[in-house]
Amino acid sequence: MSNSLLALVLLDTPATPDMAALAKALRARHPELATEVAEHGDAQQAQANSSLIRCGNELVAVMSMPAPIPDDLGLWSRASTTWPQAKAAAARHRGHLIVSVLGQNQRPLPAARLTTAVIGALIATVPECCAVVWNGKVARSADLWLDMSSRSFAPYPDYPSSLWVDILPFRSKTGIGAVTMGLSAFAEREIEFETHKLTLPTLVNKVDGLAVYLVEHGLVVKDGDTFGRDSRERFQRGRQRGYWLEDESILPPYRVFRLPASTAPARFVFDKSAGSSPIDLEPYYGWWLISGRTKAVLEWLDPEAFVFVQCTVRVPHGSYDGPDYWLCDVVRVLDALDEAQSRLTIRTEDDPRSLKFGKKVYLTMLGSKLRLQSAKRISFVWLIARLTSYAIKT
Template sequence: MATIPLAFILLKDARLPDQEALIQSIRGRHPDLQCSRSAAVLSDGATRPMLIPVGNHTLTIFLVPEPVPSDQQLWERASRLWPEAFRAAGRHRAHLAIAVMDSAKSNAETKELGFAERTLLTTALVGAVLAATPGVVAVIWDGKVGRSPEMWLERSRSAFAAYPDQPFALWTEIVPYRSGKTIGAYTVGLSAFTGREIEFEVDGLDQDTVTARVAQLSAYFIATGLEDGLRAARCSKPIPRSIIASWCSTAIRASTSGRSSHSHPSMTDRGDAGPTRSFPPQSPGIIRC
């Protein structure tokens, strides 16, 4: 599994955030985080990163004056929750690469962050960068999940919230599909936390129910780890309906798709496409429920 999550902030124009505005954004959104001004001074056109000390770690921001490589599948997944995803991504001309690194001054008493802990801190700081940077059109989390800046600004405020209120929808995708009369769903991005993805397929359930169950399992595994989660017969706390609703994409309009009102716009139909088109992708790293 990866140890350092990476976020890309997609921009209309190539620019770094103002350092003072960023520090004020961090302090305003997360008062418990101790941050300070960086001694590094960037000249015009410099390729060095902006470094902001945050506690015993360092917020690292690289400006890349070109678009990220096109990823059709990423934006297709994102459009299930965010119908304007393709259009928004097409407007970006540069991006920021955001990561939280261990400070060079860390001593033996400084606790090294695991992936989940580093995710929480990175999520909080990405939200602060968004609030201090004009012209943001989209955010990509760990190369797999695309979300709107509005969703990131709202959800990242809860970066350090305990289960079930952590903003797991920023880190993972839930992709619904249909196989004959059976509706299922699988995750993208959960494996970064647990080493496994989830595939859930049960006859007789509608999409909202399937999506809600996968969301609940995802949040629980992120909070408890895979081994503890698998030992639990069920989650001890329900996911709040507001969070489940964010995954249930029945509200996404299909007015531009030309589909029948009986065909869900966010569903991928397995049909009889054969082994070359398997949804979800078959992998030994999938937990099948």
């Protein structure tokens, strides 16, 4: 389990979970997950005192330890900023459970989803549970875990990433900032964001949105990528990005992943002295920043599938004479999956808060396989090739 995410479920008094009851609770909470109690012989690497549960093609170990975890003052101080009873829970616990997906080189997000689902079922069946410590970095209450773990397999961005990643605000010389704790398990590093203009709730909302994006996609931020309006309000890796939105208040908040067509024109600043200019298609927060010729390709491909918001561009000196740019949102998705040749869970979204309410959704986890329908796969590859060739020409 050395390469796996590790979760510790704190117990007021030592207890050994009933694995049959745990499997029953998992099936009730997540009917799409095939669950059964596994024999120890199914995994030679499991220790003799491990209890195993099989979830789909994966094995999860649940080990009962009749002792408290080592004290970590920093962990519980961080937790107490949002959970006032955190230090008391840490002080009174007398045992804990270790929960982890077995196997080497597990992909972080599917392993986190599965581990979270198992922990939720543990809390539902073991009344002694009082807290959860995620990967040694984030501590949350058992009640919060019981509630949020029900969304373990929800589609992006609705899964419970805040159980895995903490966001810590701080004061800096230029204003305020926030840094993540726990994101490195998914994206290889933590991120830090500083601002002198945003309010603290807006700042935390931005960092949360970027964090969950990196949890989903991994380390996709390249050298030179910058998020924010200027050098004092940034998430930066390497050299800076030379363009930014002047007024971000025109955009919907993070986790509201629809861009209304009625959005006011987006005012951008392009400054080559600050960094690189955008290419024909750039991820920009939850959407795309695209050039006029990329817009033409997308409209030719499927004119009803996208929403476009025009951008105005100014430069620090003189007048802008480059291509037109647009913010773009995808509002219709082509169901191109060959379900017969794929291995995954298919269900109907029943959460009325979701944008996909009442629609078919695909749930992937460890061992899933996706295959596109052949004709649509060719169209997809052609589109990517066209967009890539445009980017190379820029």
